[in-house]
């Protein structure tokens with residue numbers, strides 16, 4: 001069993017955590033250390049259990065709290081070598097454990113796998129964390145487009161945290177200058193609601209029990225729109241699990257991810 005904590009997600013900060021067997025991993029730390037501590041406490045996550053901080057990439061909304069948290073918690077930072085090179089001068093004396101293609105890192109009860117994503121960062125990753133009893137959680141955001149590698153990494157998971165960044169019409173009619181619109185919609189940018197729905201339908205399988213839509217744009221999306229774009233498509237595909245939408249400003253209720261002898265559940269506590 002894994003408990004998934006979504007402490008917040010959006011362009012002003014991203015931080016999730018998975019907890020199992022008394023150990024936890026942070027996945028991104030895109031809020032200040034103090035804010036991560038505040039949100040963890042609000043969500044009931046004991047940061048004393050954290051055994052490592054996984055960073056998907058170096059952008060501030062994913063990594064700004066990592067140096068201080070790594071030092072305070074005395075835990076390693078797991079990230080791609082290119083991301084680490086970018087962050088190394090800020091990382092004080094933190095230990096680095098490389099994550100990358102075809103590598104599998106074991107930490108406590110967790111096995112962590114990663115693949116490259118299409119995004120305008122040094123060496124951005126999508127990550128999957130598996131618990132010792134088979135439950136699994138994938139986290140993929142800041143995706144310009146869903147590459148074959150991302151589709152392969154995210155297959156057969158119990159829970160998926162996936163970007164649903166913008167409504168395409170809202171983006172086109174937004175006040176963003178055309179060059180910014182092109183960057184957001186381009187292959188180094190962010191996944192739209194429609195693209196997220198298509199990818200989730202493709203990834204759906206009977207064991208998928210929880211989906212969290214994440215990294216919603218404040219200007220070009222709402223939770224209701226993201227849900228409306230994804231929920232009917234997932235339902236038609238046969239999804240009977242729980243669909244959540246991450247919030248920028250507050251943690252979600254912890255999400256229990258259970259896989260037991262062929263029975264997989266993803267319940268909101």
Ligand SMILES: [Zn+2]
Pocket residue numbers: 057059119121142
């Ligand atoms: Zn980014």
Ligand SMILES: [Zn+2]
Pocket residue numbers: 010011014059061062142215
């Ligand atoms: Zn981001």
